[in-house]
Amino acid sequence: MTKKIKKITIFSGINKFGKKENFEKIEIKQGEVIAVVGPTGAGKSQFLYDLERLAQGDTKSKRKILLNNETPNKEWKSNPRKKLVASLAQSMNFLTDLPVNNFLKLHIQARGEKPNLKLIKEVIIEANEITGEPINSEMNLLDLSGGQSRALMISDLANISISPIILIDEIENAGIKKEKAIKILVKEGKIVLIATHDPSLALNTDKRLIIKNGGIVKVIKTTLMEKGTAHYLNWIENHILEIREQIRQGKKIKDIKLFCEKI
Amino acid sequence: MKFIIFAGTPGSGKTSLIKYVIQELKSDFKLFFAKFDCLRTDDEKNIAQKYGIPTAKRLAGELCPDHYTALEMPKIIQQNQDKDIIIIETAGLCLRCSPYIKEGLGINVLDITSGHPNRYGPILTDADVVAVSKGDLISQAEREIFRYNILDVNSNCNIEEVNGLTGEGAIDIAQYIKNSNDIDNKKLTLKHSMPSAICGYCYGNKIINDKAVHDRFLKGKELKSLIPNLNCGKCGFKSCNEFIRAVLDGKIKKEKCPFLLNK
Numbered sequence: 001m002t003k004k005i006k007k008i009t010i011f012s013g014i015n016k017f018g019k020k021e022n023f024e025k026i027e028i029k030q031g032e033v034i035a036v037v038g039p040t041g042a043g044k045s046q047f048l049y050d051l052e053r054l055a056q057g058d059t060k061s062k063r064k065i066l067l068n069n070e071t072p073n074k075e076w077k078s079n080p081r082k083k084l085v086a087s088l089a090q091s092m093n094f095l096t097d098l099p100v101n102n103f104l105k106l107h108i109q110a111r112g113e114k115p116n117l118k119l120i121k122e123v124i125i126e127a128n129e130i131t132g133e134p135i136n137s138e139m140n141l142l143d144l145s146g147g148q149s150r151a152l153m154i155s156d157l158a159n160i161s162i163s164p165i166i167l168i169d170e171i172e173n174a175g176i177k178k179e180k181a182i183k184i185l186v187k188e189g190k191i192v193l194i195a196t197h198d199p200s201l202a203l204n205t206d207k208r209l210i211i212k213n214g215g216i217v218k219v220i221k222t223t224l225m226e227k228g229t230a231h232y233l234n235w236i237e238n239h240i241l242e243i244r245e246q247i248r249q250g251k252k253i254k255d256i257k258l259f260c261e262k263i
Numbered sequence: 264m265k266f267i268i269f270a271g272t273p274g275s276g277k278t279s280l281i282k283y284v285i286q287e288l289k290s291d292f293k294l295f296f297a298k299f300d301c302l303r304t305d306d307e308k309n310i311a312q313k314y315g316i317p318t319a320k321r322l323a324g325e326l327c328p329d330h331y332t333a334l335e336m337p338k339i340i341q342q343n344q345d346k347d348i349i350i351i352e353t354a355g356l357c358l359r360c361s362p363y364i365k366e367g368l369g370i371n372v373l374d375i376t377s378g379h380p381n382r383y384g385p386i387l388t389d390a391d392v393v394a395v396s397k398g399d400l401i402s403q404a405e406r407e408i409f410r411y412n413i414l415d416v417n418s419n420c421n422i423e424e425v426n427g428l429t430g431e432g433a434i435d436i437a438q439y440i441k442n443s444n445d446i447d448n449k450k451l452t453l454k455h456s457m458p459s460a461i462c463g464y465c466y467g468n469k470i471i472n473d474k475a476v477h478d479r480f481l482k483g484k485e486l487k488s489l490i491p492n493l494n495c496g497k498c499g500f501k502s503c504n505e506f507i508r509a510v511l512d513g514k515i516k517k518e519k520c521p522f523l524l525n526k
Contacts, residue, residue, distance in 0.1 A: 083407075088403060091401055095376060107408055110412075149402075161403055
């Protein structure tokens with residue numbers, strides 16, 4: 001079993017102009033969801049990259065990362081079966097020509113564990129909570145829609161991937177319930193960092209890091225008001241998904257909901 | 264002096280990665296870069312212009328580009344005694360010939376979308392470092408399975424994910440280069456024997472349905488299985504392949520090999 005990461009500490013580095021960043025250290029705890037925001041080219045990817053390679057003042061930004069208050073053990077980096085960080089990039093499709101259940105079995109084996117039918121079932125159930133178009137275990141990965149693929153990738157990431165830290169580079173509107181997706185990831189005790197321009201995602205977090213000119217300039221703790229805004233935006237998005245699904249099913253749209261219900 | 268060979272199929276991202284690696288190394292080391300290819304290339308000019316380091320190109324033309332690389336390497340070393348690091352980029356075509364040497368560092372740039380790693384021969388199985396490119400095109404699960412499959416065919420390698428567009432991973436590759444052994448005045452040996460020229464086509468034979476040509480190949484293949492490839496030189500020839508060719512040409516009896524199996 002992988003060692004639990006209870007805390008990540010980031011010590012400040014320098015921005016694109018060589019100026020020291022505006023903080024001493026930032027701490028991220030297990031189960032937290034952090035948004036990384038800023039204009040395109042501001043340095044969001046560099047920040048995620050520093051985390052991924054557990055920078056020790058050896059990257060462009062000169063940032064330093066500690067895990068559980070300690071300098072990370074070399075093994076985290078060198079042992080290929082112990083990758084610390086998993087990432088959900090913008091890819092929307094699988095390239096593997098296999099049925100869903102065989103693919104998940106292969107992934108479990110790649111972790112060095114025995115095939116586990118219960119786990120496979122759970123991954124599919126949770127994926128189906130994220131997408132409106134049900135996936136079954138016999139479907140071929142190549143035949144899944146963009147939304148189904150994305151949902152399966154997220155559920156797999158939450159349940160099978162070894163890595164305690166997950167980096168998400170923008171979950172765009174791929175026909176999935178984003179709020180639910182984040183919930184499933186955090187439930188497994190992972191730390192989730194999302195680089196995003198999407199308001200409903202950025203506000204549905206614990207903190208957000210504002211990046212400008214290659215440096216972190218501000219850390220904002222999400223307020224209750226902002227969380228409510230995120231909740232409202234999510235409700236609208238889910239309503240759009242519902243209507244979308246009805247159109248796809250060949251139904252007529254009879255009414256539109258104007259008031260946010262309790263989800 | 265450090266001697267680094269980058270090998271990988273065309274389009275895997277060797278040149279893009281090498282550019283970022285040169286960027287990492289050029290201020291601290293005296294570099295030389297040689298690009299091998301079959302028919303044409305301008306990469307050596309671009310790199311010389313962009314990074315201000317001396318470069319050369321070698322075009323194999325009619326020869327097998329990897330055999331040609333092995334033939335040219337000593338000359339390149341001879342002409343660049345004042346350099347700290349020599350970087351060779353091979354044409355990377357047949358996967359079977361990749362000319363890694365034991366004394367230097369062999370880096371395989373492997374495109375993650377190129378299929379199961381067990382399709383590759385020595386280009387992957389003999390590499391010291393495997394730089395996996397284009398990982399952002401597929402899912403985390405597929406990345407983890409790919410990693411596992413690489414370790415299955417080359418359990419001793421170090422695996423790094425790289426991105427030729429953003430330069431991610433170049434720092435790590437540069438680190439492996441810095442930590443690699445010096446080749447100074449050592450006898451240089453290929454990691455494995457390249458395919459033997461026993462079939463006749465290597466000498467330019469074009470007829471493919473001639474019985475004599477085919478018989479010679481079968482006899483050569485049988486000799487290959489009887490001679491243990493020790494290259495001991497006791498038969499009077501420099502290599503077992505040369506000896507086999509002499510046997511096929513009727514110049515010497517196979518029993519001249521002191522280690523002949525099933526005598």
